[in-house]
Amino acid sequence: MASISLKNLVKKYDDGFPAVNDVSIDIADGEFVILVGPSGCGKSTLLRMIVGLEDITEGDLYINDQRVNDKAPRDRNLAMVFQNYALYPHLTVFENIAFPLRLAKGKFSEDDVQERVRTAAKTLELTDHLDRKPGNLSGGQRQRVAMGRAIVRQADAFLFDEPLSNLDAKLRGQMRAEISQMQRRLATTSVYVTHDQTEAMTLGDRVAVLKKGVLQQIASPRELYEQPVNLFVAGFIGSPSMNFLPATAEGNTLKTPIGNMAVPEALAAKAAGKDVVLLGIRPEYFEDAALVEESKLEHGTVFSAELSHTEWLGNEQYGYIHFEPSPEVKDLLDGLARDLDADELRPQVVVTLDAASRIRGGRAAELWLDTRRLHVFDPATGENLTRDEAAGAALTEEANRERAEEIDRAGRDAESAGERTA
Numbered sequence: 001m002a003s004i005s006l007k008n009l010v011k012k013y014d015d016g017f018p019a020v021n022d023v024s025i026d027i028a029d030g031e032f033v034i035l036v037g038p039s040g041c042g043k044s045t046l047l048r049m050i051v052g053l054e055d056i057t058e059g060d061l062y063i064n065d066q067r068v069n070d071k072a073p074r075d076r077n078l079a080m081v082f083q084n085y086a087l088y089p090h091l092t093v094f095e096n097i098a099f100p101l102r103l104a105k106g107k108f109s110e111d112d113v114q115e116r117v118r119t120a121a122k123t124l125e126l127t128d129h130l131d132r133k134p135g136n137l138s139g140g141q142r143q144r145v146a147m148g149r150a151i152v153r154q155a156d157a158f159l160f161d162e163p164l165s166n167l168d169a170k171l172r173g174q175m176r177a178e179i180s181q182m183q184r185r186l187a188t189t190s191v192y193v194t195h196d197q198t199e200a201m202t203l204g205d206r207v208a209v210l211k212k213g214v215l216q217q218i219a220s221p222r223e224l225y226e227q228p229v230n231l232f233v234a235g236f237i238g239s240p241s242m243n244f245l246p247a248t249a250e251g252n253t254l255k256t257p258i259g260n261m262a263v264p265e266a267l268a269a270k271a272a273g274k275d276v277v278l279l280g281i282r283p284e285y286f287e288d289a290a291l292v293e294e295s296k297l298e299h300g301t302v303f304s305a306e307l308s309h310t311e312w313l314g315n316e317q318y319g320y321i322h323f324e325p326s327p328e329v330k331d332l333l334d335g336l337a338r339d340l341d342a343d344e345l346r347p348q349v350v351v352t353l354d355a356a357s358r359i360r361g362g363r364a365a366e367l368w369l370d371t372r373r374l375h376v377f378d379p380a381t382g383e384n385l386t387r388d389e390a391a392g393a394a395l396t397e398e399a400n401r402e403r404a405e406e407i408d409r410a411g412r413d414a415e416s417a418g419e420r421t422a
Contacts, residue, residue, distance in 0.1 A: 002029060002063050002064045002077075002156035002157050002189050003026070003027060003028055003029045003063075003064060004026075004027040004061075004062070004063055004157060004189060005024075005025075005026050005027070005060075005061070005062040005065075006023055006024055006025045006026075006027075006046075006050070006059070006061060007059050007060040007061070007062070008022050008024055008058065008059040008060070008332070009022070009024070009046065009049060009058070009059035009060075009061065010022055010057045010058035010059050011024075011042070011045055011049060011054060011055075011056065011057050011148070011213075012057045012058075018213050019042045019045045019213050020045050020046050020049065020160065020213045021042075021044045021212075021213040021214050022045060022059070022214070022215075022220060023042075023059075023210075023214070023215045024110065024215070025208055025215065025218060027189060027191065028189075029189055030187040030188065030189055030206050030407060031189060031190075031206065031403070032180075032183050032189075032192065032203060032204055032205045032206075032403075033190070033191050033192070033204060033205065033206050033207075033208060033218075034127055034191075034192045034193075034194060034200040034204035034207045034208065035047060035191065035192070035193045035194075035204060035208050035210060036193075036194055036195065036200040036207055036208065036209055036210070036236075037209055037211055037271075038129065038195065038196070038198060038208035038211075038236070038339070038340055038341030039195065039341050040212070040214060040341075041210040041211055041213065042188075042210050042212070042213035043193045043194075043195075043210050044161060044162070044193050044258065045213075046193075046210070047161055047191060047193045047392065048157060048161075050078070051073055051076065051078050051080050051159050051192060052068075052071065052072060052073035052076055052078075055075060056069050056397075063076060063077075063078075063156065063157075064419070066153050068324070071225075076156075077153075077155050077156045077205055078155055078156060078157050078158075078159055079100075079149070079150030079151075079153050079155035079157070079158050079159065080150070080159045080160075080161065081143075081147055081150050081158065081159070081160045081161070081163050082130070082146065082161055082163070083147050083161050083162045083163060083166065083239055084166070085142045085143060085145070085146045086146065087142060087145055087146060088133055088134070089133060089135055090133070090190070091133070091134075092130065092131055092132065092133060093121075093126060093129050093130050093131070093133075093134070093137070093145050093148075094117055094121075094130040094131065094132075094147050094406075096134065096148075096149060096391045097117045097120055097121065097126075097145060097148040097149050097152055098113050098116075098117045099149060099388060100149060100152065100153045101113045101116060101117075101152055101153070106325065109377075110307070115298040116152040116154075117130075117148075117152055118130075120148040120152050121294075122149040122153065123148075123182065124144040124147060124151075124178075125144070125147050125183070126141070126148060127144065129141060129353055136138055137168060138171075139167045139168075139171060140167060140171045140174060140175055143163060143164070143167070143175055144178070146163070147163075147179070148183065151182075151186070151422075155188070155193065155289065156188075157187065157188065157189040157190065158183075158188055158189070158191075159191050159192075160190065160191070160192040160193065161189075161192055161193050162178075162193055162195070162379065163175075163192075164176065164181075164194075164196070164199065165194075165196070166197075170299075172196075172199075176198075176199055176202055176203060179192075179203065180202070180203050181407060181410075184406050184410040185194045185406055185411075185413075187407045187410070187411065197236065197237055197238075197239065197241070199414070200221065200237075201221040201224075201225070201237070202221075203374070204220075204221060205220065205399060205403045206218055206219060206220055206399075206402070207219065207220070207221055207237075209224065209232070209233050209236060209237070211232050212339075215228070215317030215353065216229065216230060216232055216233050217229040217233045217398060218399075219392060219396050220395055220396040220399035220400075221237075221396045221399075222396075222399060223392040223393075223395040223396045223399075224237045224396075224397065225237055225238060226373075226391075226392070226396065227240075227384075227387050227388060227389075227391060227392030227400070228280075228358045228375070228384055228386055228387070229279065229383075229384055229387060230377070230381075230383055231244070231280075231336060231377050231381040231382040231384075232336070232339055232340070232382060234280050234375060234377070234384065235336055235339075235340055235345075236340055237361070237390075238282060238372055240283050240350045240352075241264045242281065242282050242375075242408050243281045243282070243348075243349045243350060244278045244279070244280060244333065244336070244345070244377070245257065245258065245278065245279040245349065246260075246276050246277075246325060246326065246329045246352065246375075246379075247271060247276065247277055247278070247279040247280060248271070248274075248276060248277075249268050249271035249272050249274070249277075250273070250275055251268065252264070252265050252268045253268070254267075254271060254279060256279060256323075257323035257324065257325070258303075258305045258321050258349055259303035259305055260303065260306060261301045261371065262301045262371070263267045263301065263371045263374065264371060264372065267371065267374060267376065267386060270376040270385040270386050271376050271385075274378070275375060276328075276329070276379060277376050277378065277379065277385070278314070278332070278376070278377040278378075278379050279374060279375070279377075280374065280376070280377055281349070281369070281374060281377060283318065283351055283352040283373075284352045285369055285370045285373050285374070286319075286351035286352060286353070286363070286367055286368065286369055286370075287345070287352075287353065287354065287367070287368045287370075288353050288354060288357035288359050288366075288368070289302045289354065289366040289367055289368040290357075290358075290366065291354050291357060292368045296368075296370075297368065299370060299371070299372055300368050300370045300371050300372070301368070301369055301370050301371050302366055302367070302368050302369075303366075303367060303369070303386060304336065304364050304365070304366055304367075305321050305364070305365060305367055306321070306360060306363065306364050306365065307319040307320060307321055307351075307360070307361045307362075307365055308320045308321065308322050308361050308362075309350075309361035309362075310353070310359065310360055310361050312355065313355075314355065315355055316347075316352055316353065316354065316355050317352075317353045317354075317355055317357065318350055318351065318352060318353070319350070319351045319352075319353055319359060319361070320348050320349070320350060320361075321348060321349040321351065321413075322346075322347065322348045322353075323347050323348065323349065324347065325347045328378075330347070331349075332379050333345040335348065351367065355415070374386070375387075
């Protein structure tokens, strides 16, 4: 296992464009870090710099406190799992997994090869497929073979480059669980690149959000979700994404295009004195006012709005409220959409409603909004004016403790399983 430290890494190509710009990240031994962001944000380039497939223009890269900028990929003892699996079609599953061991000529005896491959195959439930060729395997099985090849090397760290993007949605869910459990069991330092925020939120101990080669925020998934540092992170993390509403403060009331909202004094103070702010509201902060317990009503505000339509999903439903933005706000939303690699950010608010709600589109509805959880953003800088840095740090620290406990528990379970087998 290894710690990996990125110190002010920069990658510029011949035209001078910085694909990665002054990125610094310290990855702890055994940690699972996700690099996420829209297309072209530099996440894959950064991964390739770590493994040695891209030269570092500026900055320093350390593995186990040793500077490795000038080391060849083979000398960094890192295992890469590619998007297209990179399997050899003419070799069996056994020989595909054994390939890196065969490549190190004379270093491993045949008994060593047999033991390592069969141990990895057992871990990944591939024992029954060792004599098959990759062409006869499912996408998920091929992915496990690629992971097995990384495991047998006993590398200091695993690097994953969008490994699940070729799988269908159901299989991606299964493989996410397998990768997570494997990483906890092996406690191997892992860096994982994805554009899929579901993978990022479910897999990572910490998630690094990149925008145009610049690191925006690195934190636990929960801190990113509850305490985003700016508009970009808030808009990128979450599905459905955070709603952004222009608002102006009048006392303890925020005037918005969908209604006036009474908010806590501390929140209103963040918007005071500004011509306009952007109010950040996650869909689940809303509810049908008729279904809210009386004890909760005091923690929010009730307002009337007309939904254009609703979508019932069985366990919940979504409602949509359209609004007309000013030209300035429209330009701001269009710019944010470009940053997020989206076609547009529609001037609408998405609300999550209980499945039992009878609110329907085309008529006025009474909605309740939990005002304790709102965010206020400065439209000029994108800064989250309501971010509680201490609360965010506490969320990430809690995630770190949980990770350590999971790794310890997984190690004990593996030892117990070994004893039972013996």
